[in-house]
Amino acid sequence: MRQLCETDVLVVGGGPAGIGAALGAARRGARTLLLEKHAFFGGTASFCLGMPINQMRPGGKARSDVHELVIDKLQAYGERAVMFGEHELWCQVEYLKVAVIDALDEVGCRYLVRAHAVDTLVEDGRVVGAVIATKRGLMTVRAQVVIDCSGDGDIAYFAGAEMLVDPDEAAPMTLCLNITNVDIEEANRISRAEMDAMAERARAEYPLIPAGWGLTRFPSSTCLTINHGGTKGFGVLDPTDPEALSEAECQSRRQVVQMVEAMRAYGPEPLRDAELIAAGPQIGIRPWRRVKGLYQLSEEDAKTGRAFDDAIAWRSGFLDIGFVRYERMLVHDVPYRCLVPESLDGLLMAGRAMSATYVGASAGKSMGNCLATGHAAGLAATLCLQQGRQPRELDVGQIQDALRADGVDLTRSGDDQEWLT
Numbered sequence: 001m002r003q004l005c006e007t008d009v010l011v012v013g014g015g016p017a018g019i020g021a022a023l024g025a026a027r028r029g030a031r032t033l034l035l036e037k038h039a040f041f042g043g044t045a046s047f048c049l050g051m052p053i054n055q056m057r058p059g060g061k062a063r064s065d066v067h068e069l070v071i072d073k074l075q076a077y078g079e080r081a082v083m084f085g086e087h088e089l090w091c092q093v094e095y096l097k098v099a100v101i102d103a104l105d106e107v108g109c110r111y112l113v114r115a116h117a118v119d120t121l122v123e124d125g126r127v128v129g130a131v132i133a134t135k136r137g138l139m140t141v142r143a144q145v146v147i148d149c150s151g152d153g154d155i156a157y158f159a160g161a162e163m164l165v166d167p168d169e170a171a172p173m174t175l176c177l178n179i180t181n182v183d184i185e186e187a188n189r190i191s192r193a194e195m196d197a198m199a200e201r202a203r204a205e206y207p208l209i210p211a212g213w214g215l216t217r218f219p220s221s222t223c224l225t226i227n228h229g230g231t232k233g234f235g236v237l238d239p240t241d242p243e244a245l246s247e248a249e250c251q252s253r254r255q256v257v258q259m260v261e262a263m264r265a266y267g268p269e270p271l272r273d274a275e276l277i278a279a280g281p282q283i284g285i286r287p288w289r290r291v292k293g294l295y296q297l298s299e300e301d302a303k304t305g306r307a308f309d310d311a312i313a314w315r316s317g318f319l320d321i322g323f324v325r326y327e328r329m330l331v332h333d334v335p336y337r338c339l340v341p342e343s344l345d346g347l348l349m350a351g352r353a354m355s356a357t358y359v360g361a362s363a364g365k366s367m368g369n370c371l372a373t374g375h376a377a378g379l380a381a382t383l384c385l386q387q388g389r390q391p392r393e394l395d396v397g398q399i400q401d402a403l404r405a406d407g408v409d410l411t412r413s414g415d416d417q418e419w420l421t
């Protein structure tokens with residue numbers, strides 16, 4: 001198989017975690033390549049067409065130089081690109097996609113889009129690269145360290161790592177949509193209860209419409225984004241099973257059309273003339289397949305605001321299993337052990353794929369937190385290069401020093417998050 005290139009750090013997946021990993025490593029001078037299977041970066045932020053990017057500046061405070069770099073690049077495009085909340089950013093996703101490219105260019109990170117990692121190169125128990133599918137067929141990319149930010153832990157899975165899946169506890173997948181031709185001020189006053197009551201009335205005619213609708217104002221003054229209960233009513237669908245995923249994607253396209261038709265026929269007055277602008281390029285996937293690491297972050301860790309000696313990030317926000325459970329938690333640490341696979345060398349994971357129980361993965365899954373774990377993985381990878389060590393051999397104190405130098409405050413665990421509304 002033809003080799004495309006060699007790099008120091010290979011980051012697979014250009015969502016929030018992959019962006020954090022790539023920026024974190026490249027800012028330290030590591031030759032870094034970010035691979036993304038879609039034609040754009042942003043991951044779920046881009047798939048969901050404008051939902052809030054939560055926990056980017058909790059309590060209005062900067063959380064790292066890497067978070068701030070992404071924010072700076074967005075702000076350069078003005079208020080059409082981004083608005084700020086108590087902890088979150090509201091982004092117009094087309095600007096977000098470009099802002100990420102701007103940030104990657106600034107730090108000299110190489111990137112490839114339309115490059116789908118379809119297999120992992122493993123030698124003597126060590127991950128040494130990936131096989132990517134391109135228009136010229138399969139090609140290899142070799143790397144000193146690989147960071148799996150694919151969301152579903154594809155790289156670890158292809159390498160034969162033990163994975164964590166709870167098939168009975170599927171968080172719904174959701175295909176988000178944008179609508180226009182609505183009075184935005186009036187539409188923003190519609191409660192979730194009103195939308196649920198509308199769905200009850202409309203379901204006989206539109207059987208696929210979800211229970212649970214969240215109307216969101218941005219990304220423009222004339223457009224609403226809708227996040228919703230998605231596949232919750234379709235039974236358990238495994239997003240890593242080709243047939244189940246295909247069913248989820250196709251039924252969700254029908255669901256989106258039924259939602260708009262239901263709003264027009266049964267909706268509150270401001271939604272009666274709603275028109276569909278777009279549905280996401282793919283369905284949004286909540287935590288499912290994770291990589292088993294040296295520690296699994298749990299619901300209890302999240303709710304008790306647990307601190308760890310080997311903290312490399314913290315997570316804030318809510319315990320949120322989309323439209324299933326929504327509960328308070330405390331700010332809690334993420335131990336480095338959640339980023340290190342149990343048995344493989346040469347590999348780190350971050351974001352949705354990191355090691356956690358099902359509920360632990362759903363707690364603090366906000367994008368600002370995923371970016372933080374990616375940032376830490378990127379810094380850990382650069383230490384591996386400098387010291388010729390494997391991720392499991394690193395002195396975590398040195399990762400913590402590198403994080404502090406990048407503006408990360410590792411003393412936030414236990415905070416009860418007064419900024420949350």
Ligand SMILES: Cc1cc2nc3c(=O)[nH]c(=O)nc-3n(C[C@H](O)[C@H](O)[C@H](O)COP(=O)(O)OP(=O)(O)OC[C@H]3O[C@@H](n4cnc5c(N)ncnc54)[C@H](O)[C@@H]3O)c2cc1C
Pocket residue numbers: 012013014015016017018035036037038041042043044045048051052053054055115116117118149150151152154173174175227284285286322350351352353365366367368370
């Ligand atoms: C419907 C929905 C609503 C949500 N709402 C919010 C919200 O309002 N606010 C918030 O902060 N968080 C929200 N979340 C959670 C948040 O979006 C995720 O937890 C977060 O995006 C996970 O980041 P990640 O980088 O780990 O994975 P992802 O965002 O899933 O990104 C993974 C990236 O890797 C790419 N990829 C996957 N496999 C491969 C491969 N084999 N080769 C190459 N590329 C690959 C994907 O295309 C994608 O770009 C929501 C999630 C969903 C699904």
